[in-house]
Amino acid sequence: MTIDIRKVTVLGTGVLGSQIAFQTAYSGFDVTAYDINDEALTAAKGRFDGLAAAYRADKMPGAADGKGEKTAAAIALSSDLAQAVHDADLIIEAIPEVLSLKQDTYEKLAKLAPERTIFASNSSTLLPSAMKDFTGRPDRFLALHFANLVWKYNTAEVMGTPETDPKVYQAVVDFASAIGMVPIEIHKEKAGYVLNSLLVPWLNSGMALVAGGYADPEAVDKTWMIGTGAPNGPFRALDVIGLTTPYNILANSEDPNGQALAKWLKSNYIDKGKLGVATGEGFYKYGA
Structure with missing residues:
Protein backbone atom coordinates (compact mmCIF):
# COMPACT_ATOMS: atom_id res chain seq x y z
CA MET A 1 0.00 0.00 0.00
CA HIS A 187 6.23 3.91 21.11
CA LYS A 188 3.03 3.72 23.14
CA GLU A 189 0.32 6.08 24.29
CA LYS A 190 1.24 8.64 26.92
CA ALA A 191 -0.99 11.55 27.89
CA GLY A 192 1.04 14.67 27.23
CA TYR A 193 3.42 12.88 24.87
CA VAL A 194 7.03 13.81 25.62
CA LEU A 195 6.87 17.60 25.38
CA ASN A 196 3.79 18.28 27.47
CA SER A 197 4.69 15.60 30.01
CA LEU A 198 7.57 17.95 30.78
CA LEU A 199 5.91 21.30 29.99
CA VAL A 200 2.48 21.09 31.65
CA PRO A 201 3.71 20.36 35.20
CA TRP A 202 6.12 23.31 34.83
CA LEU A 203 3.32 25.66 33.76
CA ASN A 204 0.99 24.40 36.48
CA SER A 205 3.66 24.81 39.14
CA GLY A 206 4.11 28.42 38.10
CA MET A 207 0.37 29.10 38.22
CA ALA A 208 0.08 27.40 41.61
CA LEU A 209 2.69 29.76 43.03
CA VAL A 210 0.77 32.83 41.86
CA ALA A 211 -2.72 31.49 42.61
CA GLY A 212 -1.53 30.59 46.11
CA GLY A 213 -0.29 34.12 46.70
CA TYR A 214 3.39 33.17 46.99
CA ALA A 215 4.74 35.38 44.20
CA ASP A 216 3.59 37.38 41.19
CA PRO A 217 4.09 36.25 37.56
CA GLU A 218 7.06 38.55 36.99
CA ALA A 219 8.89 37.17 40.04
CA VAL A 220 8.24 33.56 39.02
CA ASP A 221 9.49 34.18 35.48
CA LYS A 222 12.53 36.12 36.69
CA THR A 223 13.48 33.35 39.10
CA TRP A 224 13.27 30.70 36.38
CA MET A 225 15.18 32.75 33.84
CA ILE A 226 18.01 33.71 36.18
CA GLY A 227 18.23 30.30 37.77
CA THR A 228 18.28 28.28 34.55
CA GLY A 229 19.39 30.67 31.81
CA ALA A 230 16.12 30.09 29.94
CA PRO A 231 14.85 32.95 27.74
CA ASN A 232 11.33 32.88 29.25
CA GLY A 233 9.49 31.74 32.32
CA PRO A 234 6.15 29.91 32.57
CA PHE A 235 3.94 33.00 32.37
CA ARG A 236 5.47 34.36 29.18
CA ALA A 237 5.08 30.85 27.77
CA LEU A 238 1.43 30.73 28.84
CA ASP A 239 0.74 34.05 27.14
CA VAL A 240 2.22 32.77 23.88
CA ILE A 241 0.29 29.50 24.07
CA GLY A 242 -2.92 31.37 24.90
CA LEU A 243 -4.74 30.85 28.20
CA THR A 244 -7.71 29.00 26.72
CA THR A 245 -5.73 25.82 26.08
CA PRO A 246 -4.32 25.44 29.62
CA TYR A 247 -7.73 26.35 31.01
CA ASN A 248 -9.42 23.56 29.02
CA ILE A 249 -6.78 21.06 30.13
CA LEU A 250 -7.15 22.03 33.78
CA ALA A 251 -10.95 22.23 33.72
CA ASN A 252 -11.19 18.72 32.30
CA SER A 253 -8.69 17.33 34.77
CA GLU A 254 -9.80 14.83 37.41
CA ASP A 255 -7.32 16.41 39.82
CA PRO A 256 -9.06 18.81 42.28
CA ASN A 257 -5.93 20.98 42.32
CA GLY A 258 -6.10 21.30 38.55
CA GLN A 259 -9.78 22.23 38.67
CA ALA A 260 -9.04 24.85 41.31
CA LEU A 261 -6.34 26.35 39.07
CA ALA A 262 -8.84 26.40 36.19
CA LYS A 263 -11.31 28.44 38.28
CA TRP A 264 -8.55 30.86 39.28
CA LEU A 265 -7.42 31.26 35.66
CA LYS A 266 -10.99 31.80 34.46
CA SER A 267 -12.05 34.37 37.05
CA ASN A 268 -8.82 36.38 37.05
CA TYR A 269 -7.90 36.32 33.39
CA ILE A 270 -10.19 34.60 30.88
CA ASP A 271 -13.42 36.24 32.08
CA LYS A 272 -11.65 39.60 31.77
CA GLY A 273 -10.63 38.94 28.17
CA LYS A 274 -6.98 38.46 29.10
CA LEU A 275 -6.17 35.48 26.91
CA GLY A 276 -2.52 36.11 26.16
CA VAL A 277 -0.54 37.65 23.31
CA ALA A 278 -3.39 37.18 20.82
CA THR A 279 -5.65 39.60 22.75
CA GLY A 280 -2.92 42.04 23.76
CA GLU A 281 -2.96 41.04 27.42
CA GLY A 282 -2.63 37.93 29.54
CA PHE A 283 -0.27 37.83 32.47
CA TYR A 284 1.56 40.66 30.68
CA LYS A 285 0.43 43.49 28.38
CA TYR A 286 1.48 43.54 24.71
CA GLY A 287 1.37 46.00 21.86
CA ALA A 288 0.82 49.74 22.01
Missing part, protein backbone atom coordinates in the same frame (compact mmCIF):
# COMPACT_ATOMS: atom_id res chain seq x y z
CA THR A 2 1.44 3.33 -1.10
CA ILE A 3 0.25 6.34 0.87
CA ASP A 4 0.64 9.65 -0.93
CA ILE A 5 -0.02 12.78 1.10
CA ARG A 6 -0.37 15.92 -1.00
CA LYS A 7 -3.65 17.54 0.04
CA VAL A 8 -3.88 18.53 3.69
CA THR A 9 -6.79 20.05 5.59
CA VAL A 10 -6.21 21.67 8.97
CA LEU A 11 -9.24 21.97 11.24
CA GLY A 12 -8.97 24.98 13.52
CA THR A 13 -7.09 28.19 12.77
CA GLY A 14 -6.11 29.30 16.26
CA VAL A 15 -2.52 29.98 17.26
CA LEU A 16 -1.19 26.49 16.52
CA GLY A 17 -3.63 25.45 13.81
CA SER A 18 -2.73 28.47 11.71
CA GLN A 19 0.98 27.71 12.15
CA ILE A 20 0.52 24.08 11.10
CA ALA A 21 -1.42 25.13 8.01
CA PHE A 22 1.12 27.79 7.07
CA GLN A 23 4.20 25.58 7.57
CA THR A 24 2.58 22.78 5.57
CA ALA A 25 1.74 25.13 2.70
CA TYR A 26 5.19 26.74 2.89
CA SER A 27 6.63 23.27 2.39
CA GLY A 28 4.77 22.83 -0.89
CA PHE A 29 1.59 21.01 0.11
CA ASP A 30 -1.92 21.90 -1.03
CA VAL A 31 -3.57 23.21 2.15
CA THR A 32 -7.13 24.05 3.16
CA ALA A 33 -7.73 25.72 6.53
CA TYR A 34 -11.16 25.17 8.07
CA ASP A 35 -12.86 27.07 10.86
CA ILE A 36 -16.43 27.43 12.05
CA ASN A 37 -17.38 30.81 10.54
CA ASP A 38 -16.21 33.69 8.36
CA GLU A 39 -15.15 35.75 11.38
CA ALA A 40 -12.74 33.01 12.44
CA LEU A 41 -11.41 32.75 8.88
CA THR A 42 -10.83 36.51 8.71
CA ALA A 43 -8.76 36.19 11.88
CA ALA A 44 -6.92 33.27 10.29
CA LYS A 45 -6.00 35.35 7.27
CA GLY A 46 -4.51 37.92 9.61
CA ARG A 47 -2.50 35.18 11.34
CA PHE A 48 -1.19 33.91 7.99
CA ASP A 49 -0.08 37.43 7.04
CA GLY A 50 1.63 37.72 10.42
CA LEU A 51 3.38 34.40 9.89
CA ALA A 52 4.67 35.58 6.52
CA ALA A 53 6.24 38.54 8.31
CA ALA A 54 7.64 36.27 11.06
CA TYR A 55 9.23 33.92 8.52
CA ARG A 56 10.83 36.90 6.83
CA ALA A 57 12.13 38.25 10.15
CA ASP A 58 13.52 34.84 11.07
CA LYS A 59 15.19 34.51 7.66
CA MET A 60 13.41 31.30 6.71
CA PRO A 61 14.54 29.96 3.30
CA GLY A 62 12.78 31.84 0.52
CA ALA A 63 11.06 34.31 2.83
CA ALA A 64 13.11 37.27 1.60
CA ASP A 65 11.81 36.58 -1.92
CA GLY A 66 8.16 36.76 -0.91
CA LYS A 67 7.55 33.04 -0.36
CA GLY A 68 5.66 33.73 2.88
CA GLU A 69 3.25 36.14 1.24
CA LYS A 70 2.66 33.71 -1.63
CA THR A 71 2.04 30.95 0.91
CA ALA A 72 -0.50 33.03 2.84
CA ALA A 73 -2.37 33.77 -0.38
CA ALA A 74 -2.34 30.13 -1.50
CA ILE A 75 -4.02 28.61 1.57
CA ALA A 76 -7.68 27.90 0.82
CA LEU A 77 -10.09 29.02 3.54
CA SER A 78 -13.40 27.29 4.24
CA SER A 79 -16.18 27.29 6.82
CA ASP A 80 -17.91 24.39 5.04
CA LEU A 81 -16.63 21.19 6.64
CA ALA A 82 -17.78 18.91 3.81
CA GLN A 83 -16.09 21.09 1.20
CA ALA A 84 -12.92 21.44 3.26
CA VAL A 85 -12.32 17.69 3.62
CA HIS A 86 -13.86 16.20 0.49
CA ASP A 87 -10.52 15.42 -1.20
CA ALA A 88 -8.06 15.48 1.70
CA ASP A 89 -5.26 12.94 2.00
CA LEU A 90 -4.58 14.04 5.57
CA ILE A 91 -6.71 15.96 8.06
CA ILE A 92 -4.93 17.53 11.01
CA GLU A 93 -7.37 18.39 13.78
CA ALA A 94 -6.34 21.36 15.91
CA ILE A 95 -9.63 22.34 17.55
CA PRO A 96 -10.09 23.19 21.27
CA GLU A 97 -8.87 20.67 23.82
CA VAL A 98 -12.33 19.38 24.76
CA LEU A 99 -12.77 15.63 24.36
CA SER A 100 -16.50 15.68 23.57
CA LEU A 101 -15.96 18.34 20.89
CA LYS A 102 -13.21 16.30 19.27
CA GLN A 103 -15.29 13.12 19.39
CA ASP A 104 -18.26 14.89 17.75
CA THR A 105 -15.98 16.32 15.08
CA TYR A 106 -14.53 12.91 14.22
CA GLU A 107 -18.02 11.45 13.90
CA LYS A 108 -18.77 14.13 11.29
CA LEU A 109 -15.45 13.60 9.52
CA ALA A 110 -16.05 9.86 9.30
CA LYS A 111 -19.05 10.54 7.09
CA LEU A 112 -17.54 13.35 5.02
CA ALA A 113 -13.92 12.42 4.29
CA PRO A 114 -12.81 9.88 1.66
CA GLU A 115 -11.96 6.38 2.91
CA ARG A 116 -8.28 6.96 2.11
CA THR A 117 -8.02 10.03 4.34
CA ILE A 118 -5.76 9.84 7.38
CA PHE A 119 -6.96 11.63 10.52
CA ALA A 120 -4.38 13.13 12.90
CA SER A 121 -5.11 14.92 16.15
CA ASN A 122 -2.88 17.72 17.41
CA SER A 123 -4.33 17.22 20.90
CA SER A 124 -1.92 18.39 23.58
CA THR A 125 -2.84 15.91 26.30
CA LEU A 126 -5.70 13.63 25.22
CA LEU A 127 -4.98 10.05 24.22
CA PRO A 128 -5.85 9.03 20.65
CA SER A 129 -7.56 5.93 22.08
CA ALA A 130 -10.19 8.25 23.58
CA MET A 131 -11.12 9.38 20.05
CA LYS A 132 -10.36 6.45 17.74
CA ASP A 133 -13.78 4.78 17.97
CA PHE A 134 -15.42 7.97 16.70
CA THR A 135 -13.29 8.18 13.56
CA GLY A 136 -14.77 5.25 11.64
CA ARG A 137 -11.18 4.34 10.69
CA PRO A 138 -9.08 3.58 13.77
CA ASP A 139 -6.40 2.05 11.55
CA ARG A 140 -5.93 5.44 9.83
CA PHE A 141 -5.98 7.58 12.96
CA LEU A 142 -3.18 8.76 15.23
CA ALA A 143 -1.86 11.80 17.07
CA LEU A 144 0.50 14.34 15.51
CA HIS A 145 1.46 17.00 18.02
CA PHE A 146 3.37 20.19 17.20
CA ALA A 147 5.12 22.69 19.46
CA ASN A 148 4.19 26.37 19.33
CA LEU A 149 6.27 28.41 16.85
CA VAL A 150 6.51 25.36 14.61
CA TRP A 151 9.07 26.84 12.23
CA LYS A 152 11.51 27.40 15.13
CA TYR A 153 10.65 24.68 17.65
CA ASN A 154 10.12 22.08 14.98
CA THR A 155 9.23 18.86 16.73
CA ALA A 156 6.30 16.72 15.63
CA GLU A 157 5.37 14.00 18.09
CA VAL A 158 3.78 10.98 16.42
CA MET A 159 1.74 8.63 18.60
CA GLY A 160 -0.59 5.90 17.42
CA THR A 161 -2.91 3.44 19.11
CA PRO A 162 -2.62 -0.36 18.98
CA GLU A 163 -4.97 -0.20 15.97
CA THR A 164 -3.00 2.32 13.92
CA ASP A 165 -1.70 0.75 10.71
CA PRO A 166 2.14 0.82 10.82
CA LYS A 167 2.19 2.04 7.20
CA VAL A 168 -0.07 4.95 8.14
CA TYR A 169 2.17 5.74 11.10
CA GLN A 170 5.24 5.75 8.86
CA ALA A 171 3.49 7.90 6.25
CA VAL A 172 2.79 10.53 8.91
CA VAL A 173 6.38 10.36 10.16
CA ASP A 174 7.53 10.94 6.58
CA PHE A 175 5.05 13.80 6.18
CA ALA A 176 6.39 15.46 9.33
CA SER A 177 9.90 15.32 7.90
CA ALA A 178 8.66 16.70 4.59
CA ILE A 179 7.32 19.85 6.25
CA GLY A 180 10.57 20.51 8.09
CA MET A 181 9.73 18.93 11.41
CA VAL A 182 11.83 16.55 13.49
CA PRO A 183 9.56 13.51 14.02
CA ILE A 184 9.50 12.26 17.61
CA GLU A 185 8.24 8.68 17.47
CA ILE A 186 6.41 7.67 20.64
